[in-house]
Amino acid sequence: MLLLNQRIRYVSRSHLLTPKRRVDILRDIVEAKREGRPYVVVFCGVNGVGKSTNLAKITFWLNENNHRVLIAAGDTFRAGAVEQLRTHTKHLNALHPNSVQ
Numbered sequence: 176m177l178l179l180n181q182r183i184r185y186v187s188r189s190h191l192l193t194p195k196r197r198v199d200i201l202r203d204i205v206e207a208k209r210e211g212r213p214y215v216v217v218f219c220g221v222n223g224v225g226k227s228t229n230l231a232k233i234t235f236w237l238n239e240n241n242h243r244v245l246i247a248a249g250d251t252f253r254a255g256a257v258e259q260l261r262t263h264t265k266h267l268n269a270l271h272p273n274s275v276q
Contacts, residue, residue, distance in 0.1 A: 200233075204242060227256070231263040238271040 207214040218226040248257045
């Protein structure tokens with residue numbers, strides 16, 4: 176069992192959690208815009224790990240770099256998730272009017 180756990184940990188780190196190239200979100204967004212396609216980022220994870228908070232931080236950063244953001248909630252378990260994102264969106268629009276939907 177220990178060997179299996181070590182193997183799973185190795186595969187997770189070396190293949191699943193290690194990108195094949197350095198991720199440069201701004202460069203990728205500019206490229207997607209130039210090609211006329213949306214740039215999609217999905218936040219997923221267990222409850223309470225900071226998905227909504229980090230989404231708001233990245234949205235703010237994108238707004239600071241003159242990019243518009245559309246936020247959509249897809250939580251089937253916790254109804255408060257939609258309201259939490261709505262609150263973040265309201266605060267972000269106070270800083271950057273009409274930049275977040």
